[in-house]
Amino acid sequence: MERQGSTYPKYSQGYSADVDIIREQEYPLLNETTYLDYAGTTPYAKSMIESFSRDLTSNLFGNPHSMSLSSQNSTQRTDDIRVRMLRFFNADPAEFDLVFVANATAGIKLVADSLRDFDHRGFWYGYHIDSHTSLVGVRELAEMGYQCFQSDNEMEAKISELATDQSKAPRLLAYPAQSNMNGRRLPSCWSEQIRSAANESGGNVYTLHDAASLVSTAPLDLGPAASAPDFTVLSFYKIFGFPDLGALIVRKSAARAFERRKYFGGGTVDMVVATGVQWHAKKESSIHERLEDGTLPFHNIIALDAALDTHERLFGSMANISAHAEFLAKETYDRLSSLAHFNDRKVCQIYESPSSTYGNSTAQGPIIAFNLCNSRGEWVPKTEVEKLATVQNVQIRTGSVCNPGGTASSLGWTGAELRRHYSAGLRCGDNHDILGGRPTGVLRVSFGAMTNMKDIDSLINFIEEFYVEKVPPIIALNPPLEDNEVVEPHFYIESLAVFPIKSCGPFKIPNGKRWEVKKEGLAWDREWCLIHQGTGAALNQKRYPRMCLIRPSIELERGVLRITCGAIAAPDQVSLEISLGWEDTSAISTSFCPSSAKRPTTVCGDPISLHAYTSPVVSAFFSDFLGVPCTLARFPTQTTNRYSRIPRTQTTWKNRFRKLIMPGSFPPDFPPPVRENGRMPITLSNESPILIVSRSSVNQLNETIKANTKHGSSKTVAADVFRGNIVVAERLARRGDVEQPYAEDRWSSLRIGPDQLRFDALDSCQRCQMVCIDQFTGTRRDEPFSTLAKTRNIDGKVTFGKYSTLSPEELEYDLEQPDRRTVMVGDVVVPSYRD
Numbered sequence: 001m002e003r004q005g006s007t008y009p010k011y012s013q014g015y016s017a018d019v020d021i022i023r024e025q026e027y028p029l030l031n032e033t034t035y036l037d038y039a040g041t042t043p044y045a046k047s048m049i050e051s052f053s054r055d056l057t058s059n060l061f062g063n064p065h066s067m068s069l070s071s072q073n074s075t076q077r078t079d080d081i082r083v084r085m086l087r088f089f090n091a092d093p094a095e096f097d098l099v100f101v102a103n104a105t106a107g108i109k110l111v112a113d114s115l116r117d118f119d120h121r122g123f124w125y126g127y128h129i130d131s132h133t134s135l136v137g138v139r140e141l142a143e144m145g146y147q148c149f150q151s152d153n154e155m156e157a158k159i160s161e162l163a164t165d166q167s168k169a170p171r172l173l174a175y176p177a178q179s180n181m182n183g184r185r186l187p188s189c190w191s192e193q194i195r196s197a198a199n200e201s202g203g204n205v206y207t208l209h210d211a212a213s214l215v216s217t218a219p220l221d222l223g224p225a226a227s228a229p230d231f232t233v234l235s236f237y238k239i240f241g242f243p244d245l246g247a248l249i250v251r252k253s254a255a256r257a258f259e260r261r262k263y264f265g266g267g268t269v270d271m272v273v274a275t276g277v278q279w280h281a282k283k284e285s286s287i288h289e290r291l292e293d294g295t296l297p298f299h300n301i302i303a304l305d306a307a308l309d310t311h312e313r314l315f316g317s318m319a320n321i322s323a324h325a326e327f328l329a330k331e332t333y334d335r336l337s338s339l340a341h342f343n344d345r346k347v348c349q350i351y352e353s354p355s356s357t358y359g360n361s362t363a364q365g366p367i368i369a370f371n372l373c374n375s376r377g378e379w380v381p382k383t384e385v386e387k388l389a390t391v392q393n394v395q396i397r398t399g400s401v402c403n404p405g406g407t408a409s410s411l412g413w414t415g416a417e418l419r420r421h422y423s424a425g426l427r428c429g430d431n432h433d434i435l436g437g438r439p440t441g442v443l444r445v446s447f448g449a450m451t452n453m454k455d456i457d458s459l460i461n462f463i464e465e466f467y468v469e470k471v472p473p474i475i476a477l478n479p480p481l482e483d484n485e486v487v488e489p490h491f492y493i494e495s496l497a498v499f500p501i502k503s504c505g506p507f508k509i510p511n512g513k514r515w516e517v518k519k520e521g522l523a524w525d526r527e528w529c530l531i532h533q534g535t536g537a538a539l540n541q542k543r544y545p546r547m548c549l550i551r552p553s554i555e556l557e558r559g560v561l562r563i564t565c566g567a568i569a570a571p572d573q574v575s576l577e578i579s580l581g582w583e584d585t586s587a588i589s590t591s592f593c594p595s596s597a598k599r600p601t602t603v604c605g606d607p608i609s610l611h612a613y614t615s616p617v618v619s620a621f622f623s624d625f626l627g628v629p630c631t632l633a634r635f636p637t638q639t640t641n642r643y644s645r646i647p648r649t650q651t652t653w654k655n656r657f658r659k660l661i662m663p664g665s666f667p668p669d670f671p672p673p674v675r676e677n678g679r680m681p682i683t684l685s686n687e688s689p690i691l692i693v694s695r696s697s698v699n700q701l702n703e704t705i706k707a708n709t710k711h712g713s714s715k716t717v718a719a720d721v722f723r724g725n726i727v728v729a730e731r732l733a734r735r736g737d738v739e740q741p742y743a744e745d746r747w748s749s750l751r752i753g754p755d756q757l758r759f760d761a762l763d764s765c766q767r768c769q770m771v772c773i774d775q776f777t778g779t780r781r782d783e784p785f786s787t788l789a790k791t792r793n794i795d796g797k798v799t800f801g802k803y804s805t806l807s808p809e810e811l812e813y814d815l816e817q818p819d820r821r822t823v824m825v826g827d828v829v830v831p832s833y834r835d
Helices: 019-026 046-058 069-088 104-118 133-141 152-162 190-201 252-258 287-291 298-315 318-338 382-391 404-411 415-423 453-467 545-549 616-626 650-657 695-708 785-791 808-812
Strands: 096-101 124-128 146-149 171-176 205-210 231-235 246-251 269-273 279-282 348-350 367-372 397-399 442-446 491-498 515-518 528-532 550-555 560-565 574-579 599-603 606-612 630-634 690-694 726-730 747-752 757-766 797-806 828-833
Touching: 019 046, 046 298, 069 096, 069 298, 096 104, 096 252, 096 287, 104 133, 104 171, 104 205, 104 231, 104 246, 104 252, 124 133, 124 152, 133 146, 133 171, 133 205, 133 404, 146 152, 152 171, 152 190, 171 190, 190 205, 246 252, 252 287, 298 318, 318 348, 318 367, 318 453, 382 397, 382 442, 382 453, 382 785, 382 797, 404 442, 453 785, 528 606, 545 550, 545 616, 550 616, 560 616, 574 616, 616 630, 690 695, 695 726, 695 785, 695 797, 757 808, 785 797, 797 808
Parallel strands: 124 146, 124 171, 171 205, 205 231, 690 726
Antiparallel strands: 096 246, 231 246, 269 279, 348 367, 367 442, 397 442, 491 726, 491 828, 528 630, 550 560, 560 574, 599 606, 606 630, 690 797, 747 757, 747 828, 757 797
């Protein structure tokens, strides 16, 4: 492929070398991945970090608020870099000042807070519908009201009104330079038009320009000052990848907006009287000195020198990057638009503005927002696409992408509908992908300076392989059993497992050991979890794969939960013992927090309360192994829904059957929990008590994986990756018998064991990329999720395995038959089938 010749004249044009060479030398972290989220952040160059490191190790930089040599060194570098960055945006330092802030959002808030203090009446606010969430949030500070301009025409109508509006109250009009949702670039002339109209009426009108999305791939030209926005915000990591720093660029003639800002911090005043009279004198030498509260992140500011040097050396100019990204976006748009199913139905619904054209950098940036449809015109859930993309190492953004107005408008949602769905449980970033037949979010790909053609090919190949239907889909996964094909019972329990600590390794029930089944599932299953000590959220293997190497074992005779960390048979394994009891402390090797120390946490997005172990020994044991600050937590007895029916004769029950009750879960005589907001509190088993996995289905899946594996390398998986409680296998008693993979899809109920204990079959288990974690090593790979996505995609959900629960009829049996509710390896399983 000719990269820089006549075929692709814009590809890498003006770069120091072909983009593939630059990536190999400067961006090794992009190897073996397809990174398409440049609208989120640009990756940083290796040589830039090295240059910054040399700068820090060669110079002593002190706090700028001093007169020492090291402090003056920091001050000088900050002043020089401030001017250099202004010139990078073609902003004359005589006309503009640059205020360093944490990020673009901090710059927006600084403007809004200052205008709120400017006039006792507050200010009026108007913003464009394509605005980032941070611009929308300013409306909450606008005491004189606000308006969302739902189109360019509404914005321009408001501009026209300004010429005759005689109000002297402060007004702020805000809009993005580029939509961070679909890349549409808004008119750059609005600031000048607003200023011209406001000058005619003598109005007190300011413009706020969000350039954060634009600057990652396009030049920001603020000259001449007369036509520039009053306030421009941006984030430097969008351009260079590092440092994590932002800027508020102020047109000096608009500095009066900050004159009455009430708050002041260290470094922004010349004198402060702390007691008695309330008085202080602000610095007047420059805008940035009045607004940069406290000590600046001067090391981050100094990093901008290395960032800019490296950027210019590699890419030449922002114009070169713009042309390169523009070409790639057009190429991707054309290829996505051409994808079609066997019946010619389009695969991609692209959300583009009628006024934008890919390939025209004036009106369109290198961002594409879209959704996928199957051959029947049904939407593919965005979270399912994201799961599979993660497995395939394709990095994209999904959801409303922090652009609530643009996303809702593109998808046809009204504010009233979104509020109604919020009341029903819809949240930003959750898996409510399709509501009322419409998507709730988008898929977004965005391109940058170091995107190459291989990235584009990988994206298109990913969609073609998994989402373009070449032939009509097979509706039924398995044909129904004919009347003359009744198969004799030959299913049996091959293995039993409980997962005492959620998302950690299993405890395999020994052969010959009967195990109690409770209303909530197998005894001791997911009674504990690990919680992050900072956020309180329960940890999971998707984020921390090494959790599979934490292997609990239940030693009933000793009354302890023994936890071992490390690879199986590794010489450096460590272990910890926790008492199984709540009252008996004789075997507890750690302290357990009192009931008053319950802390809230979330499991799969649902709030629950847990008891956290307070012993530093416990937290250190898990934190050291996982490399994350965490500790062990357990379900509290007083708020859990792990309970059985209160026995008729409580005293008799306790005395007669104390020895027969398998320890675990919780004592059977706890009262039912109190409903919260009409909902029963959930357990750590996510209200899906028992997961059944079919050995025959695993075998069939592995045959499919082997058939599709290239170069003869085996990617087959063990049944353990599916983390089932019960693995059901088949006995092929007669010659010619064949296994029945996915027969569990049609199960309605099961009878297990000599007492025919009944279980009701629930939904199929919806799978995620967690099944790609090898449960023996903690390493990630692409199987089996990649094959499941092709063979087990049902209504847009990737499923494997069957949830089940103890049938309600079993709970009606006399409580004096506790042994009845048990299962064991080898028990016969007799399923009943749906019609």
